[in-house]
Amino acid sequence: MRARHTVLGMLLVASAAAGACEGLVASDGWIRQPPPGSPHAAGYLVLTNAGKRAITIERVASPDFEAAMLHETRYSDGRAQMRHVHSLELAPGERVEARPGGLHVMLMRPRIALTADALIELDITCAAGAPVAAWLSVRRSPPPSSAPDTED
Numbered sequence: 001m002r003a004r005h006t007v008l009g010m011l012l013v014a015s016a017a018a019g020a021c022e023g024l025v026a027s028d029g030w031i032r033q034p035p036p037g038s039p040h041a042a043g044y045l046v047l048t049n050a051g052k053r054a055i056t057i058e059r060v061a062s063p064d065f066e067a068a069m070l071h072e073t074r075y076s077d078g079r080a081q082m083r084h085v086h087s088l089e090l091a092p093g094e095r096v097e098a099r100p101g102g103l104h105v106m107l108m109r110p111r112i113a114l115t116a117d118a119l120i121e122l123d124i125t126c127a128a129g130a131p132v133a134a135w136l137s138v139r140r141s142p143p144p145s146s147a148p149d150t151e152d
């Protein structure tokens with residue numbers, strides 16, 4: 001069995017990518033611990049294109065959940081609505097932060113217990129490329145760097 005707990009509570013997990021995800025760096029990944037028995041959870045991370053060419057993320061998946069997709073929360077008339085983000089393009093040097101109240105990874109039907117500090121694998125697939133693995137740490141509350149946007 002793969003160890004699912006971090007040794008030092010490390011949050012930042014970076015992946016240098018190959019193929020069509022070349023230059024993609026995923027860091028600061030975390031998942032808000034859902035209530036026990038909840039059929040879904042939301043994951044967050046920072047995606048940076050450190051390469052010289054545009055990257056298009058086409059799909060996300062996790063072996064720890066039956067389904068995963070990128071979602072974006074939008075507010076209209078004071079109500080939050082989520083929509084599926086089918087693809088996400090990152091220009092060279094661009095940094096996109098998934099955080100509460102905005103872009104997030106919707107994770108559905110967990111296959112493992114989402115205990116605090118568990119590490120969840122997220123496989124990011126770019127156009128025609130092999131998936132790149134990122135790691136999301138299960139947390140009870142957001143890390144200080146990722147407080148929700150409450151201004152709007």
Ligand SMILES: [Cu+2]
Pocket residue numbers: 071072082104105106
């Ligand atoms: Cu969602």
